[in-house]
Every structure is written in structure tokens, then in C-alpha cells.
Amino acid sequence: MWKHIQLIVYRIIDIGEFLKNEFRDCVVLSFTDQKLCLDYVNSVHKAETIFLVLSFMDVKEILNIIHRLRQVDSVFIYSSEQQYKQYEDLLDKYSKIIDTFHQYTDLVHSIQENIDLSFQQLQSFRFYEQHQKSTRDLCKEAGSFLWLRIFKDVVLNLPHDEKAKKEMIETLRVCYRNNRCQLRLIERFNREYQSEHAILWYTGQPFLYKQLNRALRTEDINFLYTFRYFIYDLTKQLEQEYQKQREDCDFIIKLYRGVRLSIKEVNKLETSVSKLLSTNGYVSTSLSKQVALDFLGSSNDNKEEENVLFEIEYDFGKIKSIIVASTAHLSKHRNEEEFLFDLDAVFHLQSITRDLSSNVILVKMTAVDEGTKITNEYIEEHRRFMSRGSVVILFGYLLADIGQYEKAQHYFDCLLENPNGEDVSFIHYHLGVIKYYQGDYEAALNYYQKSYDRLIEDIPSRKGALSFVLNDIGSTFKARGQYDIALDFFLYALKISETYSNYYIIANIFGNMGNIYRIKGDYDRALSCQMKCLHIREKYQPSFHKDIAKALNNIAVIYNDKDDLDNALEYHQRSLKMNEQCLPAEHENIASSLIHVGNVLSNQGKFNDALDHYIRALQIRQIIFPNGHP
Secondary structure: OOOOEEEEEEOOHHHHHHHHHHOOOOEEEEEOOHHHHHHHHHHOOOOOEEEEEEEHHHHHHHHHHHOOOOOEEEEEEEOOOHHHHHHHHHOOOOOOEEEEEOOHHHHHHHHHHHHHHOOOOOOOOEEEOOOOOOOOOOOHHHHHHHHHHHHHHHHHHOOOOHHHHHHHHHHHHHHOOOOHHHHHHHHHHHHHOOHHHHHHHHHHOHHHHHHHHHHHHHOOHHHHHHOHHHHHHHHHHHHHHHHHHHOOOOOEEEEEEEEEEEHHHHHHHHOOOOOEEEOOOOEEEEOOHHHHHHOOOOOOOOOOEEEEEEEEEEEOOOOOOOOEEEOHHHOOOHHHOEEEEOOOOEEEEEEEEEEOOOOEEEEEEEEOOHHHHHHHHHHHHHHHHHOOOOHHHHHHHHHHHOOOHHHHHHHHHHHHHOOOOOOHHHHHHHHHHHHHHOOOHHHHHHHHHHHHHHHHOOOOOOHHHHHHHHHHHHHHHHHOOOHHHHHHHHHHHHHHHHHHOOHHHHHHHHHHHHHHHHHOOOHHHHHHHHHHHHHHHHHHOOOOOHHHHHHHHHHHHHHHHOOOHHHHHHHHHHHHHHHHHHOOOOOHHHHHHHHHHHHHHHHOOOHHHHHHHHHHHHHHHHHHOOOOOO
């Protein structure tokens, strides 16, 4: 992982030897001759990262020459404690100075921390299967495609105030609590920062872009939430620059980004041609192809990585929802002709080719607006069945929807402390849903009760939301094996929802009641409820929807319980066909449907046909599950 990190030690020989032992995965070089040191640093390509360790006596002389170089990432000054005060004035001039150190252990610890932060900012790509027609059926990766887009909408709807700024400053102080130099820069940021200078601070100050990019890359929701103040400003300023620049051009431009990707990431790209692709942060590109190639260097001896050049076509006259702006006039690196994409950029991956002469992989992409369409479909689909609920609430729901329960809980807990006008009953409700999926049924019921208590005060205006809570209370009692109590709550929810006419919840309730009656052995009532569920879904939902497939499956199971194998086979086959039409080809629901059909065929003595279905199911599961999965 550290192949691009080089530690350059100048005129501190003993420290250089110590660092070679501490950081054996890095290149550690010691110099005593200034010209040799400077020539070497200048020869290192931009794709590499240099950590420079200097004696206090050489700081001004060396940094005046090489501080501006992109490859120089961080500077560590080794000095006596008394000498530290003499160099406080350097901090405003040289932002790459991490700190001064007079203890070897402190120096090593700081270098390690900054190595962790300074890996090449290679974007982790998220892909979306365009034939995945049901935006309510999200695999984790498809959910990751959406979460950052919705998170940005959340940030733009949260208070942009001193409280948010204070939280970010306090977080940065904690991150750099042992780094006096960076703490001084953070205090300067606290005093001097203005929203209209967000791009300049982002491109110029490591303490900002390193921490923000780390949070974006790791999808650390808690940490990102504390950066909401700055994300708001950076996004807004990018949008302002975009609007100004768009007035002057309606033509197509090509932007470039040179990165080194692992073999695994390259393979993923090669199998993703024609898919949509999004990135997990702000994306820096250049109008100059040569600048992008410079970031790759002249050669790459690492057999575990490939040199990749992204060529992005952007049509100013066509694209409406993707923000990109030239930031060269606002950046400290104006000669790089930088264009910066906002958080929610989405691209169509057109082709991947390898230039054998340069050994560079060329990835051609086009900026597209489909990401906004997919996000809006997801939002509208959930608003149809939730009736109410802002994008702020929806973001927490999305986290839970893709199985990120701990992150979702922390998000809603923070929201509960400062609702800012959000519906508290909805927050309690979603916390209950999270606890239900975590198997903590007692906690789930407690949250549902809190939601119920608030909603019941606003009857009749809150009937729709109340029916959801009652239905989920019933589901929780069902999970606890208390079927009679569960049925009572389903009937109560049905009574309320029938006056409210929300097809989604009514269908859900009938499906849940059918499951209870089946457990109790009352197959006729179970079948009646599941048929009602199916008819409602077929009437109000899209022709091809995974919820219809689920209803068909539930009916098939009841017929199977009644030993009516012909009807069981018919409904299982219809369920399989529906899943195949609305889900990706390699989806667990399709594998499950194949197994159900195979089981019925086996019971009918059609063993060859059953085996064919089992083999197809196995092939799907071998693709979607890792080796050794039970």
C-alpha cells in the first residue's frame, strides 16, 4: 500500500537510519548534499508522495525552492523544543509543515498518521445496473450509488450556521490534537474563513482536504456529518462557478484524470462497460491531457497496479444536473488547468482500451444526467408508500435499506438531538425499524410506541403514518412468535389504512395477515389475504415489480402447503419470471425462486427439470457469494 510514499531525510543521518527500520514498506532516502536532494525531489513524478524530514536549520532554504511541488505532501521539522518558537512564523507561509518534533517517537507517530491520510486519492467507483428496474430493491453497491447523492441533498437542507461550523472545528482540533502546526492553521481557518473562499481552502490546506476525502472514501457518515458546514460551502461555490462559466460556453469539452488503480479495480472497470459509474467524492480533473499523464509518471514498475487515464466528455449544452467548474483561477496550482466535479457526478462508461506503446489504459466516459433520474425515482417510490418524510429522513432510511444499520442509527440519534423541524415521530419510527432488523425486538417496540404516542395525538391527519407503525408493531410481535397479538395489530392497521387508501400499506398488511394465518394452519384465510395483496399490487404498482414477485411466491407456498402442486408450480414460475424481468440477472431473489420451482418439480417426480433449476440457482450464488459461504 505504501509503494508511492517516499521519506526524504535531509542532513539528519541518524534519523534517516531510524526511519528506515520503522518504515520498511516505504522508500527512505537520506541526503547530505543540498543539490542532490533538490534534484532528486524535482525528479520525482507527481504520482508519488514525498514526506520531507528537515533539520530546523534548513527549513527556509529548502522550502523556498520545493514547497510548491505537488509531490511534496508533508514536511516534518526535527528540532529542539526551544527552537520551535523561532519557526512559528513559517506556518502561515508553508502550509505543508506538519509540526516540529524534538522526540523521535512523536515524529514516527506523526509520520504514520499522515501516511494513513496520504494514500493516493484514487476514487472508488460505484456502479449501477441500468436494467435494475426496481429502485426499491437495492443491493449494497446500488445503494452506495445513491447514498452520496442523497447525502448532498441532506447537507443542503440542514442549518448552515455557527453551530455546524463549531462542530467541524472541534472535530478537526481532535484530529490534530498532537499537531501544533496544523492546530494553528485550524485556528486561522476559524478566524478568517469565508464561504466564498471554500475552493481555495479545499485545494490549499491539507488538514481540510485530507480529512474530508478520508471521510468520503470510507463513507464515514458520522465524520461526514461534522463536515456538513464546509461541504455546503464547497458545493455552493462550485455551483456558482459552474453557472458563470456555463453562460460563456455551450460546447463539449474533454477532461482528463490520471490515476494508478489496482488490478482488481481495473478488472471491475473492464466488466462494467456500458454501466453507469459514480465516484465517492469531489473529483479533480484537468483540461490538459498532458497534465493528467504527468500524474502517472513515465513508467510504473508496480506489477500490482495499472496506469489509467480517464477521458471524460462533458456537454455543457446538454448536461443539466452534473456540476463541474474550472477552479484554476482559485487554486494554488493554476498551471494544471483544473476542473472540479461536485459530489454527485455520474458517468456512462463507454470503452476501455490499452495503449501498448505507453502501457496506459484509456477509459472513456461521458457525463450523464441519469443519476438524477435514478435518485428521483428512489425518492418518489419511497414517498409514495411513506406519504410524508423529507429527504433528511429518507437518507437515514437509505442507510438502513442497504444494511448499514449502525450508521443509520447514529444518523437518526443525531437527528433526534437536533430535529430542526423534522418529524420526530418519523425518527422514532425508523429507529424502531433499525432495531427490528437488528433483532432487538424489545427496543423496536419501545421506539414504535414513542412514534405511536406522537401520531395518535394528531389523528385524523396522521392516519397514514399510524397504519405503518401499527403494521410494524404487528411484524415485531410476529417475529417474537406472539401471533395472536400480531394479528390484532394487523387488523387495527387495516381498519385505519382502509380509510386512508394507501395501496402500499394495505397490500403489506394483507400479506402479513396471510403469513400469520398460514402459520396457524388456516390456509383458506391465508390464501384469501395473499390474493388480495397480489391484486392490489398488480393494480397500483408497475407491471414488473419485485413486490409482485414476492406476493406470487407467498401464494405458491400456501398451495404447496395444501399439496396443490400444480398451482404451487404455476405461481412459483410466475414469481420467477417476474424476478427475472425486474432484477439483475445475478440476484439472490432469482436464485431463491429457482430453488422453489425446483422443489415443486422434485415433489412431482420431474427430477431432471428440478436439477436444471438447482444448477442455475447454484451458478448465481457462486457469483454473488464469496468462496466458503454457507
